[in-house]
Amino acid sequence: EAGVVQSPRYKIIEKKQPVAFWCNPISGHNTLYWYRQNLGQGPELLIRYENEEAVDDSQLPKDRFSAERLKGVDSTLKIQPAELGDSAVYLCASNREYNEQFFGPGTRLTVL
Amino acid sequence: AQKVTQAQTEISVVEKEDVTLDCVYETRDTTYYLFWYKQPPSGELVFLIRRNSFDEQNEISGRYSWNFQKSTSSFNFTITASQVVDSAVYFCALSEAGWGGKLIFGQGTELSVKP
Numbered sequence: 001e002a003g004v005v006q007s008p009r010y011k012i013i014e015k016k017q018p019v020a021f022w023c024n025p026i027s028g029h030n031t032l033y034w035y036r037q038n039l040g041q042g043p044e045l046l047i048r049y050e051n052e053e054a055v056d057d058s059q060l061p062k063d064r065f066s067a068e069r070l071k072g073v074d075s076t077l078k079i080q081p082a083e084l085g086d087s088a089v090y091l092c093a094s095n096r097e098y099n100e101q102f103f104g105p106g107t108r109l110t111v112l
Numbered sequence: 113a114q115k116v117t118q119a120q121t122e123i124s125v126v127e128k129e130d131v132t133l134d135c136v137y138e139t140r141d142t143t144y145y146l147f148w149y150k151q152p153p154s155g156e157l158v159f160l161i162r163r164n165s166f167d168e169q170n171e172i173s174g175r176y177s178w179n180f181q182k183s184t185s186s187f188n189f190t191i192t193a194s195q196v197v198d199s200a201v202y203f204c205a206l207s208e209a210g211w212g213g214k215l216i217f218g219q220g221t222e223l224s225v226k227p
Contacts, residue, residue, distance in 0.1 A: 031211075031212045033214065035215075040219070040220075041219060041220070042116075042203050042205070042217025042218055042219055042220055043157070043203075043215070043217050044217070045214040045215070048212060048214060050212060055212070056214065089155065091157065093157075095212055098145060098162055098164075099145050099147075099162070099207040099208075099209075099211075099212065099213050099215070100147070100159055100162050101159070101215060102159060103149075103156060103157040103158075103159075104156070105154070105155060105156045106155055106156070108155075
């Protein structure tokens with residue numbers, strides 16, 4: 001069984017530039033999550049999808065962040081414009097059962 | 113509100129020593145799940161175990177064991193005879209028992225096992 005795939009693995013941009021991250025969850029997993037992990041911290045949820053529907057986006061900074069999951073499979077997380085404080089690792093996960101979440105390798109974003 | 117506390121920020125041991133990673137949680141839910149994840153230097157979070165709140169049986173998997181005590185809201189993780197490959201950041205996490213609940217993570221404990 002293939003794991004959660006994310007790209008790119010690393011991204012360096014200047015502040016005010018846009019950036020996008022892509023995630024392909026484990027096949028058959030209908031629930032998809034985006035988490036952000038700041039240095040030295042545990043991951044924190046940004047948004048959760050059930051199929052195409054965003055069911056929990058309460059922690060997503062909607063002024064600059066957006067996400068979509070067209071067709072209920074792949075998902076894209078976008079930041080526009082990026083700020084220095086957005087530097088972090090962005091993790092995608094999908095849910096098997098009992099909330100056992102399987103994570104991708106993450107995208108490490110550096111905003112200069 | 114739900115909260116997970118891992119008071120040990122860093123632990124350093126010598127290979128073959130036993131080590132216990134502490135986890136204390138807070139929740140008002142009567143049913144919930146507890147988890148441990150491993151994050152090696154490569155960065156990917158690896159699922160280790162899930163426990164249900166109604167099942168306080170301890171679990172052993174090879175050199176790993178977990179002690180869940182509802183009375184003290186703790187879910188501790190012990191590695192017996194540690195090895196260098198155990199070096200990683202370990203996260204304890206909590207979720208509601210409903211489908212798809214988000215994980216609430218602790219701050220993580222960085223374990224360094226020296227040869």
